[in-house]
Amino acid sequence: xxxxxxxxxxxxxxxxxxxxxxxxxxxxxxxxxxxxxxxxxxxxxxxxxxxxxxxxxxxxxxxxxxxxxxxxxxxxxxxxxxxxxxxxxxxxxxxxxxxxxxxxxxxxxxxxxxxxxxxxxxxxxxxxxxxxxxxxxxxxxxxxxxxxxxxxxxxxxxxxxxxxxxxxxxxxxxxxxxxxxxxxxxxxxxxxxxxxxxxxxxxxxxxxxxxxxxxxxxxxxxxxxxxxxxxxxxxxxxxxxxxxxxxxxxxxxxxxxxxxxxxxxxxxxxxxxxxxxxxxxxxxxxxxxxxxxxxxxxxxxxxxxxxxxxxxxxxxxxxxxxxxxxxxxxxxxxxxxxxxxxxxxxxxxxxxxxxxxxxxxxxxxxxxxxxxxxxxxxxxxxxxxxxxxxxxxxxxxxxxxxxxxxxxxxxxxxxxxxxxxxxxxxxxxxxxxxxxxxxxxxxxxxxxxxxxxxxxxxxxxxxxxxxxxxxxxxxxxxxxxxxxxxxxxxxxxxxxxxxxxxxxxxxxxxxxxxxxxxxxxxxxxxxxxxxxxxxxxxxxxxxxxxxxxxxxxxxxxxxxxxxxxxxxxxxxxxxxxxxxxxxxxxxxxxxxxxxxxxxxxxxxxxxxxxxxxxxxxxxxxxxxxx
Amino acid sequence: xxxxxxxxxxxxxxxxxxxxxxxxxxxxxxxxxxxxxxxxxxxxxxxxxxxxxxxxxxxxxxxxxxxxxxxxxxxxxxxxxxxxxxxxxxxxxxxxxxxxxxxxxxxxxxxxxxxxxxxxxxxxxxxxxxxxxxxxxxxxxxxxxxxxxxxxxxxxxxxxxxxxxxxxxxxxxxxxxxxxxxxxxxxxxxxxxxxxxxxxxxxxxxxxxxxxxxxxxxxxxxxxxxxxxxxxxxxxxxxxxx
Numbered sequence: 001x002x003x004x005x006x007x008x009x010x011x012x013x014x015x016x017x018x019x020x021x022x023x024x025x026x027x028x029x030x031x032x033x034x035x036x037x038x039x040x041x042x043x044x045x046x047x048x049x050x051x052x053x054x055x056x057x058x059x060x061x062x063x064x065x066x067x068x069x070x071x072x073x074x075x076x077x078x079x080x081x082x083x084x085x086x087x088x089x090x091x092x093x094x095x096x097x098x099x100x101x102x103x104x105x106x107x108x109x110x111x112x113x114x115x116x117x118x119x120x121x122x123x124x125x126x127x128x129x130x131x132x133x134x135x136x137x138x139x140x141x142x143x144x145x146x147x148x149x150x151x152x153x154x155x156x157x158x159x160x161x162x163x164x165x166x167x168x169x170x171x172x173x174x175x176x177x178x179x180x181x182x183x184x185x186x187x188x189x190x191x192x193x194x195x196x197x198x199x200x201x202x203x204x205x206x207x208x209x210x211x212x213x214x215x216x217x218x219x220x221x222x223x224x225x226x227x228x229x230x231x232x233x234x235x236x237x238x239x240x241x242x243x244x245x246x247x248x249x250x251x252x253x254x255x256x257x258x259x260x261x262x263x264x265x266x267x268x269x270x271x272x273x274x275x276x277x278x279x280x281x282x283x284x285x286x287x288x289x290x291x292x293x294x295x296x297x298x299x300x301x302x303x304x305x306x307x308x309x310x311x312x313x314x315x316x317x318x319x320x321x322x323x324x325x326x327x328x329x330x331x332x333x334x335x336x337x338x339x340x341x342x343x344x345x346x347x348x349x350x351x352x353x354x355x356x357x358x359x360x361x362x363x364x365x366x367x368x369x370x371x372x373x374x375x376x377x378x379x380x381x382x383x384x385x386x387x388x389x390x391x392x393x394x395x396x397x398x399x400x401x402x403x404x405x406x407x408x409x410x411x412x413x414x415x416x417x418x419x420x421x422x423x424x425x426x427x428x429x430x431x432x433x434x435x436x437x438x439x440x441x442x443x444x445x446x447x448x449x450x451x452x453x454x455x456x457x458x459x460x461x462x463x464x465x466x467x468x469x470x471x472x473x474x475x476x477x478x479x480x481x482x483x484x485x486x487x488x489x490x491x492x493x494x495x496x497x498x499x500x501x502x503x504x505x506x507x508x509x510x511x512x513x514x515x516x517x518x519x520x521x522x523x524x525x526x527x528x529x530x531x532x533x534x535x536x537x538x539x540x541x542x543x544x545x546x547x548x549x550x551x552x553x554x555x556x557x558x559x560x561x562x563x564x565x566x567x568x569x570x571x572x573x574x575x576x577x578x579x580x581x582x583x584x585x586x587x588x589x590x591x592x593x594x595x596x597x598x599x600x601x602x603x604x605x606x607x608x609x610x611x612x613x614x615x616x617x618x619x620x621x622x623x624x625x626x
Numbered sequence: 627x628x629x630x631x632x633x634x635x636x637x638x639x640x641x642x643x644x645x646x647x648x649x650x651x652x653x654x655x656x657x658x659x660x661x662x663x664x665x666x667x668x669x670x671x672x673x674x675x676x677x678x679x680x681x682x683x684x685x686x687x688x689x690x691x692x693x694x695x696x697x698x699x700x701x702x703x704x705x706x707x708x709x710x711x712x713x714x715x716x717x718x719x720x721x722x723x724x725x726x727x728x729x730x731x732x733x734x735x736x737x738x739x740x741x742x743x744x745x746x747x748x749x750x751x752x753x754x755x756x757x758x759x760x761x762x763x764x765x766x767x768x769x770x771x772x773x774x775x776x777x778x779x780x781x782x783x784x785x786x787x788x789x790x791x792x793x794x795x796x797x798x799x800x801x802x803x804x805x806x807x808x809x810x811x812x813x814x815x816x817x818x819x820x821x822x823x824x825x826x827x828x829x830x831x832x833x834x835x836x837x838x839x840x841x842x843x844x845x846x847x848x849x850x851x852x853x854x855x856x857x858x859x860x861x862x863x864x865x866x867x868x
Contacts, residue, residue: 056814069796069799069812070812070813071796071798071799071801071810071811071812071813072796072799074799074801074810075799075800075801078801078802078803079801079802079803080803355803372800372803377675377677377695379696379697514804514805515804516804517803517804517805518803518804518807519781519802519803519804519805519806519807520678520807521677521678521679521680522678522679522680522681522718522721522722522725522781523680523717523718523721525725525781525804525805525807526721526722526724526725526759526805527717527721529759529805530721530724530756530757533757550755554717557714557717557718560683560690560714561680561683561690561714561717561718562680563677563678563680563692
């Protein structure tokens, strides 16, 4: 069954051998993680990296070492895109298949890789050297087309550069050497900058301007947990991941929950196509992120924290590990932080493995626990019972950075920026058809027009605010403001000019949601497939006027009955374009003439019978003389 | 029902009918005790609540929630049997029909099938608008006493929970993601697992459809005399109120 454009894993036309893996080696990997079933994602990632797949025999060994059943291990291994039950190439090339990448020349880049490597997308070479596949947005829309080659990111690809990269790989060069001959001696920060441009176009006052080291944490240690929470509440800070829940309230709920342990988790799993602001903060302000986490830990009484990094940002792993090490060395993590007795907190880095849903709070916690990334039943909420059943604060990268800055400069300073209800600044990641894609730190309250003027996107015909789950607006709405109360956004702004096909964009977004739904609940698992198919019908010009009602009706059911935010917002690309671009739909809609189901082609259906019977149909062959 | 729980009882309403609940009860548990039937497929008595089929969607305090996982709250006004909610439920049941291959006339479970019975109860009498996904899923007849026709599986996961929690085995589990998410067995095939025909997970009451099939007992009760041939699904709960 093919429900999206992407072909990945499993369907290799050329099958290569499953490598033999001695049981002792698997047992060794499990032991590194204390045979802890909650570290399943780390175990599986390591097995995948070493042996290119998670074969049935390895699953049995992992299950035996961690006290699980094989099917439980398989449940995790088969959930994440970056893990595979069939062998992938020693070098795994993942081309970013975002709509922005498609509009920036993905097709030529794909062709260059296919030509040189002699395999098609979805295949692994017969000698097991390479595999080539598509992957959804990897957070590089400002420098598309982009690709991941094992842990290395390549950006601004052209058919020429793709060809030369592929040839170099074929000649035996390592992915790291595609980036620099001196890769080994570069610092983690330099490595990241060699691979990825951060494109900071406008630095604001809070996050990207000058930030003194640990000034927020220094203030926080002199305050009581209640004072810290009050300061965050008074600042008006709301979560920057998209949902916009009041941060101070979240911390207060978690702090007031009596429990043996509390946890603080940083959600570094931005995955909404078009979003890449966290990538920039993690590269340029990693200390500020951990500082914010430490402040939250003091506020709620947590001793342990987890930084959950999306698998696509694996190129930042060494950089973040180095920062954590440095902070431990400087007494900013660990026991008695900054000499304050009893202030103990440390952070573990948890890498994801390619699952957009893990940006959802509950799914992220499931993933940290070594489970498939499925959202949890609410209530209970994470602040009451989260990671391993303990009260847990989950905040986004940007939110933690803001919190640290608020503790340094004070609640009022932050509260005075932005608009009523949307205080402070916001990082906007802007990409698509504009002259200056990149990161802009601006106070809340700018209109879309103002943003477009700033980025050189004045000829925009459509702007997607808040990524696929947000709102697609037309020129008549460009006066609207980017705030929580008007156009809410986690940060993504994607600009499309008049040459882009709105329905193609909508179909891409729907196939993204089909690919990324966890499949737990019926409406999201099945309904999104139906929506995608319905949009295809419009694109083929086979839609009736009633199909517009069908789209609205089906969307309504998915939104109302879905279990988590993914399904509650996945029909938005359809609904907001129906509302703001009605002519696009009506232009391709026509009443059906013959009453036959529109997607049914009678000619091809009877063709087999026609050939066998060696005669034509009096009823359906339009011109019997042919 | 212990005495202490009764002391903490509180009341709320379902479609205007006053219902008593106890702290920790879900809306559905309280409704079941009071003789109010809320349609459901993935939820089953004696098993952990999962909240995945969403057929039990009700409106509580204006918000749509799954009655099987949502805790009952004092004074709450719950809507259950409304035209709107039954339409949502019918959409969900239709989605399940279209996701798999459900050929009622040739299915061993006809008349005993909860999916089929739910379609009747929700008045799914017209041709549906959804496209058929027509998947091609495997048939596992490896086990001497049990067969699995996963074409009829609706991913309710009742077998998974029954095997794990009641039988203490873990014969079944979910694999995959999104539309490819499926119930699979703990081994190459069912014969490789420790499944036995006497397991609770294999019993007729656990699988709501004709996916888990016990060999050599088919058609012992003829079609026409089966459970839902006698009356609507949920009737036994509603009879408590009479």
